[in-house]
Amino acid sequence: VTLQAPVNSIFTGFLLVAREVGGSSPVGSFSLIPANAQTLPCIKKPNSAVAHNSASPKNSIQVTWTPDTPGNAKSIQFHASFVRNFNTFWVGVTSPAMTFDNGVAGESTTLLTTTTTSQQFAPPSSDLQKTISSANCSVTKVCFSQPSNCDPANADCYFMSAMVASPTGEAIHYEMKGASDGYIAFGFSDDQKMGNDDIYICGIASNGMVGVQHAYSTGRSYPNILPLGNITNITTSVQNGVISCTFTSMNIISLQRTTGFNKAYYLMFVHGPSSNGKIQFHRETFISTKKINISNPEVVQDASVPTVFKAHGALMLISWMTLGSLGMMVARYLKKTTKGKKPLGKDVWFVVHVGVMSLTVAATLIAFIIIFSYEQQWSGGVHPVLGCLVMILSFLQPFMALLRCAPEHPRRFLFNWSHALNALVIKVLAVAAIFTGLQYLDNTTDQWLVKVMGGMVGWEALFFILLDVQSRCMVNRTDTLDVTVMTNESLLVALFFLGNFAFLVALLVGIGSS
Numbered sequence: 072v073t074l075q076a077p078v079n080s081i082f083t084g085f086l087l088v089a090r091e092v093g094g095s096s097p098v099g100s101f102s103l104i105p106a107n108a109q110t111l112p113c114i115k116k117p118n119s120a121v122a123h124n125s126a127s128p129k130n131s132i133q134v135t136w137t138p139d140t141p142g143n144a145k146s147i148q149f150h151a152s153f154v155r156n157f158n159t160f161w162v163g164v165t166s167p168a169m170t171f172d173n174g175v176a177g178e179s180t181t182l183l184t185t186t187t188t189s190q191q192f193a194p195p196s197s198d199l200q201k202t203i204s205s206a207n208c209s210v211t212k213v214c215f216s217q218p219s220n221c222d223p224a225n226a227d228c229y230f231m232s233a234m235v236a237s238p239t240g241e242a243i244h245y246e247m248k249g250a251s252d253g254y255i256a257f258g259f260s261d262d263q264k265m266g267n268d269d270i271y272i273c274g275i276a277s278n279g280m281v282g283v284q285h286a287y288s289t290g291r292s293y294p295n296i297l298p299l300g301n302i303t304n305i306t307t308s309v310q311n312g313v314i315s316c317t318f319t320s321m322n323i324i325s326l327q328r329t330t331g332f333n334k335a336y337y338l339m340f341v342h343g344p345s346s347n348g349k350i351q352f353h354r355e356t357f358i359s360t361k362k363i364n365i366s367n368p369e370v371v372q373d374a375s376v377p378t379v380f381k382a383h384g385a386l387m388l389i390s391w392m393t394l395g396s397l398g399m400m401v402a403r404y405l406k407k408t409t410k411g412k413k414p415l416g417k418d419v420w421f422v423v424h425v426g427v428m429s430l431t432v433a434a435t436l437i438a439f440i441i442i443f444s445y446e447q448q449w450s451g452g453v454h455p456v457l458g459c460l461v462m463i464l465s466f467l468q469p470f471m472a473l474l475r476c477a478p479e480h481p482r483r484f485l486f487n488w489s490h491a492l493n494a495l496v497i498k499v500l501a502v503a504a505i506f507t508g509l510q511y512l513d514n515t516t517d518q519w520l521v522k523v524m525g526g527m528v529g530w531e532a533l534f535f536i537l538l539d540v541q542s543r544c545m546v547n548r549t550d551t552l553d554v555t556v557m558t559n560e561s562l563l564v565a566l567f568f569l570g571n572f573a574f575l576v577a578l579l580v581g582i583g584s585s
Contacts, residue, residue, distance in 0.1 A: 072101075072149055072166075074132040081128040084154035088113055088120040089136055092146040092168045092241040093323055095330040099147070103135040146170045146241055148301070148321075163298045168241060168321060202306075203230065203246045203315055208370050212244075215257070215338045215371040217357040223248050226313050229357065231257045231340055233365040236319050240332055240366055244304075247273055248315040253345030255314050256353075258288065259336035261328045263358045263377075268339060269324050270294055273307065273316035277348035281307035283316055293350075335362035338371055352452065355511075379445040384508050384582050386438035390431045391461075391501035393575055396531055397568070398427040399494060404538045404560050425472075432465045454511070457504035464497045502528055509578075512585040520581045527574035534567040 076082050085108075089099045097119035101110050107127055113120040121134050138147070149166040203223045208214035212234035221228035229249035236244040249255040254274030261267065265288060272284040272294075283305050286294040301321035308315040324332060343353035359371045402424040439462045449455065471493065475486040506524060513520035541559055 072134050072136050074151060074153070076130050076153075080155075081130055082153040082155050083126045083128060084123045085129070085132065086120060086122045086152045087132075087134070087149060088151075089147050089149050090323075092148050092239070092321060093332045095323070095325070099136050099138045101134050101136050105132060105134070108132055108134065146239065161298060163300050163322075165300050165322075168301070203232075203248045203317065205230070205232075207234075207368075208232065209368050212368050213338075213363060213365045213371060214369075215340060215357070215359060215363075215373075217340065217355075217373050219373055220370065226250055226311065229255070229340055229342065229355075231338070234368075235366055242319050242321045243332065243365060244317070244319045245271065246315075246317045247271075247340075248313065249340075249342050250313050251342040251344075252312060253343055254350045255316075255342045256286075256340070256350075258339045258341075259324050259326065260339055260358075261326050261336065263337055265339075265356070267327050269326055271318075271320070272350060273314055274345050274350055275309060275314065275348070281309050281314060281316065283307065283318055285322065333364065333366050335364045337362055377445070379441055380512065381582050381585065383438045383442040384505075384512055385579055386434045387458075387501065387505055387508065388575065388578055388582070390434040390438070391498065391505065392527055392531070393568075393571055394427050394431045394434070395498065395501070396571065398424050398431060399498070400535075400538070400564055400567070401427070404542065405564065429469070432469065435462060435465050452507070454504060454507040457500050457507065461497055461501045461504055464493055464500070468493055468497065509582075512582055520578060520585070523574060523577050523581065527571065527578070530570050530574060531567070534563060538563055 072087065074082075074085055074087060087101070088097050090096065091098055097113040097116050100116075100118040101121045102118065104110055104121060107123065107125060107129060108121055109124040110118040111120040111122050112118070121132075123129070136149075146168040147170075148168050151164045153161040153164065201224070205214055205216070205220075205223055212232045214230070214232045216223070216228060216230040218228070221230065223230040227250060231245065231247040234244045236242040245257075247255055247257055252275075254272055256270055256272040256274075258268040258270035260269075268288045270286040270288055272286055273281060274284065276282045283299070283302065285297045285299050285302070287297055288294040303319050303321075305318040306316070323330060324334070324336065326336070329336065338359040340357040341353035342355060344351045357373045359373065363369070363371055401420050406418070406420045439458065442458075468490070471486070471490055475490070476483055506521060509520045509524055510518065538560060541563065
C-alpha cells in the first residue's frame with residue numbers, strides 16, 4: 072500500500088487503516104514499515120494501523136498489509152488521513168474496494184492526497200428529472216418525500232431514495248430532487264435534531280453547475296465539508312428551479328453513536344439558498360417519523376412537528392390574537408361601559424385590561440422559555456428575532472405602566488402615547504412572528520394555516536376600524552346617548568370575538584394536526 076503526495080508536494084503526518092467495506096473495525100496487519108513510520112494498535116488489535124513517528128517531510132510511504140484470514144472473500148478498503156500543516160489536511164481518503172482471493176488482491180493500491188476532492192460536478196442531464204421516480208418504492212428502494220407519497224415529477228415534490236446497488240450491500244444508489252434556488256440535501260441522524268449528521272448536498276456552485284458534496288454537521292453551524300470518497304455515477308440537473316442529483320456511494324454512514332449500512336437512522340431532507348456556491352441556512356426540514364434501515368425497502372413518512380413547537384405556537388397565537396386583542400379593545404373602546412363601578416378601587420375596564428395583558432405576557436414568557444429549553448441554542452431565520460423582540464417589548468410594557476404619572480399630570484400624554492405605540496409595535500411584531508411560525512408548521516402545498524391567519528388578521532383590522540368609526544361618529548353626541556353608544560360598542564366587540572374564536576379554533580386544530 073502506497074501513500075503518495077503530488078509532485079513537488081509533501082505531507083508531514085498520516086494515519087492508515089484497513090476496514091471491511093461497511094464496517095468500522097480494523098482488519099489485517101501492517102509490516103515492512105519504513106523508518107519514518109510506526110505501527111499502532113487500533114481497538115487493541117496489534118499492528119492494525121500505521122502512522123508517522125515524526126513531523127519530517129514525506130512524499131510517499133509504502134507498507135505491506137496482510138489479511139487476517141487467507142481466502143477471505145470480503146471486500147476491504149484502506150482509509151487514510153494526511154496532514155501537511157495545521158491549516159492543510161485531508162481526511163477520509165479511501166482506496167477502491169478490493170476483494171482478496173486466497174490472500175492476494177492482484178495488485179497494489181495507491182492513495183493520493185489529490186483524490187480528496189470535496190465536490191464533484193457532472194455534465195447536466197436533461198432527462199434526469201424524468202428518470203427520478205417513485206417506481207419501486209418499498210420494493211427495491213427506500214423512499215422519503217414531502218408531501219408524503221408525492222410524485223417526483225411534480226415541481227413541488229421533495230424526494231429522495233436509497234437503493235442497495237451491489238449484492239454485498241456495500242454500495243448505495245441515491246436519488247434526490249426538489250425545488251430550490253441554492254441546494255437540496257439529505258442526511259442520516261441518530262435523532263430528530265440537527266447536529267452530528269452524515270449529509271450529502273446537491274447544490275448550485277459558484278460556476279452555475281450542480282455539484283455533489285459530502286459533509287458532516289456539528290449543529291446549526293456551517294457543516295464540515297468532507298472528501299467525496301467512493302462516490303461514482305454522478306448525474307446532476309437543474310431545470311426551472313428544480314435541482315436533481317443521483318449517485319452511487321460506497322462511503323460508510325458514520326455518526327457518533329452508529330456506523331454502518333445495516334443500521335437504522337433517521338432520515339432528514341432540507342433545502343435552502345446558497346451564496347456564491349456556499350450553502351446558507353435551510354428554509355425547511357423534513358424528518359422521518361422513525362429510524363430507517365436503508366437496506367430494507369419502504370416508504371418513509373415525514374415526522375409530525377414536535378409537541379413543544381405546537382405548544383409554543385398555540386400559546387403565542389392565543390396570547391396575541393385573542394388575549395392581547397381583548398386587552399387592547401377594552402382599554403380603547405369600553406371605558407364607558409362600566410362607568411361608576413370600581414372593584415378593587417379601580418375602574419372595571421382597567422382591572423380587565425391589566426388582568427388580560429398580564430396573562431398575555433405570562434403566556435408569551437412560557438412560550439419563550441419552552442422553545443429555548445427545547446432547542447438549547449439559537450436557530451436561524453427571522454422568526455426567533457421577531458420572537459425575542461416581542462418578548463423584550465412585552466416586558467417593558469408593564470414597567471412603563473408602573474412608572475406612569477397621575478391622570479391629571481400635564482405630561483401624562485407622554486405615557487399614553489408611548490404605551491399605545493409600544494403596544495402597536497408589539498402587536499405588529501407578534502403577528503409577523505406568528506405568520507413565520509405558521510409557515511414552518513404548515514407543510515401543506517396550499518399553506519392553509521397561513522391563509523386562515525391572514526383572515527384572522529383581516530377580521531381584527533375590520534373591527535378596529537368599525538370601532539374607531541363608531542367612536543368618532545359619537546364624539547359630539549350628548550350624554551343622553553351614552554347608553555346607545557356603549558351598547559353598540561359592546562355588540563361590536565362581542566361580534567368580533569365570535570369570529571375571532573372561530574379563527575382561533577381553526578388555527579389551533581391545524582397546529583395540533585401539523
